[in-house]
Amino acid sequence: MKKTVFPILLWLIFETVAVVLWQAKDNLFYLLNFSYIGTSLAIALLLFARRHPHARRVSQLLIGTYMLVYLGLICQENMQIEGFWYYLFTGVFEAATIHYAVAKIFGPLLFGRGWCGYACWTAMVLDFLPFRQPHAPRKKLGFVRYLTFIASLLLVAGLFLCHVGNLERIMFWLFIAGNIAYYAVGIALAFALHDNRAFCKYICPITVFLKPMSYFSLIRVTCDKEKCVSCGKCRQVCPMDVDVTDNTRKRKNGTECILCMECVKACPKKAL
Ligand code: SF4
Ligand code: SF4
Numbered sequence: 476m477k478k479t480v481f482p483i484l485l486w487l488i489f490e491t492v493a494v495v496l497w498q499a500k501d502n503l504f505y506l507l508n509f510s511y512i513g514t515s516l517a518i519a520l521l522l523f524a525r526r527h528p529h530a531r532r533v534s535q536l537l538i539g540t541y542m543l544v545y546l547g548l549i550c551q552e553n554m555q556i557e558g559f560w561y562y563l564f565t566g567v568f569e570a571a572t573i574h575y576a577v578a579k580i581f582g583p584l585l586f587g588r589g590w591c592g593y594a595c596w597t598a599m600v601l602d603f604l605p606f607r608q609p610h611a612p613r614k615k616l617g618f619v620r621y622l623t624f625i626a627s628l629l630l631v632a633g634l635f636l637c638h639v640g641n642l643e644r645i646m647f648w649l650f651i652a653g654n655i656a657y658y659a660v661g662i663a664l665a666f667a668l669h670d671n672r673a674f675c676k677y678i679c680p681i682t683v684f685l686k687p688m689s690y691f692s693l694i695r696v697t698c699d700k701e702k703c704v705s706c707g708k709c710r711q712v713c714p715m716d717v718d719v720t721d722n723t724r725k726r727k728n729g730t731e732c733i734l735c736m737e738c739v740k741a742c743p744k745k746a747l
């Protein structure tokens with residue numbers, strides 16, 4: 476019974492957002508969209524509670540393909556960072572801006588980088604690659620994320636300043652091109668550095684929002700020091716190199732935690 480409380484609670488939070496946005500914007504899309512995402516997450520968490528080995532993958536596939544194929548390709552809504560800038564500049568508080576506000580800017584105060592672990596369509600593919608646990612030390616390439624972040628902002632600002640026409644159409648093609656580039660770079664980096672999540676660690680511009688907000692995350696994995704025997708298994712299996720045995724907010728790579736729970740599953744003492 477206890478194990479079903481959290482999935483139900485999460486589902487209720489998403490339903491509340493769905494109903495509030497549906498009523499506030501007078502648009503049924505929000506009810507369907509957030510209900511679908513909340514239900515997908517709740518199903519994955521229920522599977523997780525039953526120790527299903529692919530619970531997180533279920534969520535990634537349900538939400539990731541929905542956002543990429545339905546929202547991106549069929550509805551032609553650019554949910555990449557350039558789409559966020561575009562809708563922000565045009566003053567449109569619609570799907571892409573709401574998505575960023577909920578999943579990537581304010582939501583991380585509650586659920587950290589849950590987006591990265593359970594919903595992102597880029598990581599949905601990268602997580603199928605063979606390098607789940609990085610074995611090489613982390614590279615000093617984190618600065619690249621700021622370059623891609625600034626480049627996306629300058630690109631969209633440039634389109635506005637140059638009064639380029641048919642921007643809606645351009646944003647759609649940028650979505651296609653951006654995704655192809657993300658997958659190509661992400662897969663190449665994973666093989667080059669033997670690390671599925673190298674793209675997330677060094678390149679992804681969205682982490683410029685995600686990292687500072689998730690620092691304050693309410694939901695986080697903590698360690699019971701009484702039980703921990705310092706075996707190091709949690710560090711070995713962590714795809715993001717987090718020192719999860721340190722309970723402070725300043726833990727090493729703490730803002731990288733994607734709540735995948737691999738460390739929790741691996742801990743022989745159930746200390747996490
Ligand atoms: S870091 Fe970026 S690419 Fe990686 S999971 Fe998060 S949003 Fe997706
Ligand atoms: S796996 Fe568990 S017991 Fe081992 S170091 Fe991590 S928290 Fe401690």
Ligand code: SF4
Pocket residue numbers: 696712713714715716717719731732733734735736737738739
């Ligand atoms: S293994 Fe643990 S510390 Fe590492 S990302 Fe997953 S949940 Fe976070």
